[in-house]
Amino acid sequence: MEDRLAKAGWHLYEKVSSGDKDAGMSPSLRTRHIYMDDLLPANVKREVAFNSKDETGNCIESISISGVMPTVAKIASIMPSDKIKFDEGYAAFENAQYVEAARILTPLAERGFARAQLVLAVIYSNGGFGISQNPQEALIWYKRAADGGDADAQFFMAERESDLDKRLQWLIRSARQGYARAIDQLAKYYYQDSQDKTNLDSAYRLSIEAATKGDIGAQSRLGEMYISGLGVKCDMIKGLMWLDLAAHLPRDSNERVIWEDNPNPETRRNEVAARMSPEQVTIADGLAEDFRQRNNLKP
Numbered sequence: 001m002e003d004r005l006a007k008a009g010w011h012l013y014e015k016v017s018s019g020d021k022d023a024g025m026s027p028s029l030r031t032r033h034i035y036m037d038d039l040l041p042a043n044v045k046r047e048v049a050f051n052s053k054d055e056t057g058n059c060i061e062s063i064s065i066s067g068v069m070p071t072v073a074k075i076a077s078i079m080p081s082d083k084i085k086f087d088e089g090y091a092a093f094e095n096a097q098y099v100e101a102a103r104i105l106t107p108l109a110e111r112g113f114a115r116a117q118l119v120l121a122v123i124y125s126n127g128g129f130g131i132s133q134n135p136q137e138a139l140i141w142y143k144r145a146a147d148g149g150d151a152d153a154q155f156f157m158a159e160r161e162s163d164l165d166k167r168l169q170w171l172i173r174s175a176r177q178g179y180a181r182a183i184d185q186l187a188k189y190y191y192q193d194s195q196d197k198t199n200l201d202s203a204y205r206l207s208i209e210a211a212t213k214g215d216i217g218a219q220s221r222l223g224e225m226y227i228s229g230l231g232v233k234c235d236m237i238k239g240l241m242w243l244d245l246a247a248h249l250p251r252d253s254n255e256r257v258i259w260e261d262n263p264n265p266e267t268r269r270n271e272v273a274a275r276m277s278p279e280q281v282t283i284a285d286g287l288a289e290d291f292r293q294r295n296n297l298k299p
Contacts, residue, residue: 114148180213200231
């Protein structure tokens with residue numbers, strides 16, 4: 001899996017260097033570096049701790065990620081008047097006035113406004129309200145929006161891509177902008193290759209990032225990791241906390257099944273709670289509520 005991700009532009013790799021050049025270590029020690037810099041934007045810190053050694057005596061560098069990834073897609077440089085026009089077009093779109101929305105948004109989309117391109121893609125994909133459904137035209141606009149930096153469009157392109165390497169490329173581009181579902185899908189790839197501890201560490205880090213943004217799949221995965229002790233120390237209370245978060249987040253009917261391995265988080269949460277003491281359940285519920293408050297996730 002690491003090889004595939006590296007080819008797709010996800011730079012998670014190892015570099016061995018002499019100890020006297022790294023953190024003032026003895027020349028007899030060699031440090032292992034694992035980099036994820038190609039994914040992380042500038043405002044996300046990569047904190048390093050040399051806290052263990054492998055079987056050959058090499059120090060292993062563990063990485064923790066802090067900071068908030070940006071959620072707004074990069075768009076082409078536009079004039080303030082264009083932003084006003086976009087708002088008008090988007091308002092028409094929300095009011096199901098597709099003909100008027102397309103009239104307003106098409107000139108902006110032609111000039112490279114990625115968000116306008118995305119809305120046009122949705123209009124042609126849905127059809128109706130005076131616009132003929134046109135999947136081919138929709139795909140053209142989805143692709144242009146994705147190439148222009150729109151994270152939603154990049155995730156759409158990943159979802160329809162059958163070639164795994166190309167799918168990963170789109171997911172990585174979307175994840176770089178903090179798109180929670182893209183981050184969650186990358187975490188899932190690592191989680192599925194769970195025989196490698198490094199992959200589990202990556203799955204955990206990415207799941208935390210997506211779960212903090214409210215991704216139900218990531219929250220469910222973290223719950224299962226803590227309950228089973230896979231990649232983390234077994235902790236039933238933390239496991240129930242994550243499952244409780246997944247079970248109580250609002251979602252519409254189209255997004256109710258997000259994580260294929262746990263399609264009903266409410267049922268799974270109750271199954272786990274039934275095996276725990278009332279005191280443990282109370283603690284887990286309190287932790288979940290605290291997490292919701294701190295991360296503005298409303299049940």
